[in-house]
Amino acid sequence: MVEEKKTEGLGISGFTLGVLGLILSGWVGLIISIVGAIFCFIQQKRHKTSLGKVGFIVNVIGIILSLAVIILYSTVLEPLLNNSFPSA
Numbered sequence: 001m002v003e004e005k006k007t008e009g010l011g012i013s014g015f016t017l018g019v020l021g022l023i024l025s026g027w028v029g030l031i032i033s034i035v036g037a038i039f040c041f042i043q044q045k046r047h048k049t050s051l052g053k054v055g056f057i058v059n060v061i062g063i064i065l066s067l068a069v070i071i072l073y074s075t076v077l078e079p080l081l082n083n084s085f086p087s088a
Helices: 009-023 027-046 050-084
Strands: none
Touching: 009 027, 009 050, 027 050
C-alpha cells in the first residue's frame, strides 16, 4: 500500500486567492474569493489543515466584502455619478 503524500497545495492557493480577493473587492474579487473558497473546501475535505481553514474564512470575508462593494456601488454611487454629470 502506497501512502498518499499529504500536501497543503490547495490550502495555500486558496489562502492566497482569499487575500487577493480582499484586495480586489468587486466583481473580480468576488470571483477570485469563490474560487479560493472552493480550493480551501477541497483541501479541508482531503486533509484538514490550519491554512485551509484560515483561507476559507478569509475567502468568506472576501465574498461578503465584494458583495457589499457591488451593492454599494449599484445603489448609491452609480446614481450619484449619473446625476452629477449633465448629458450633452
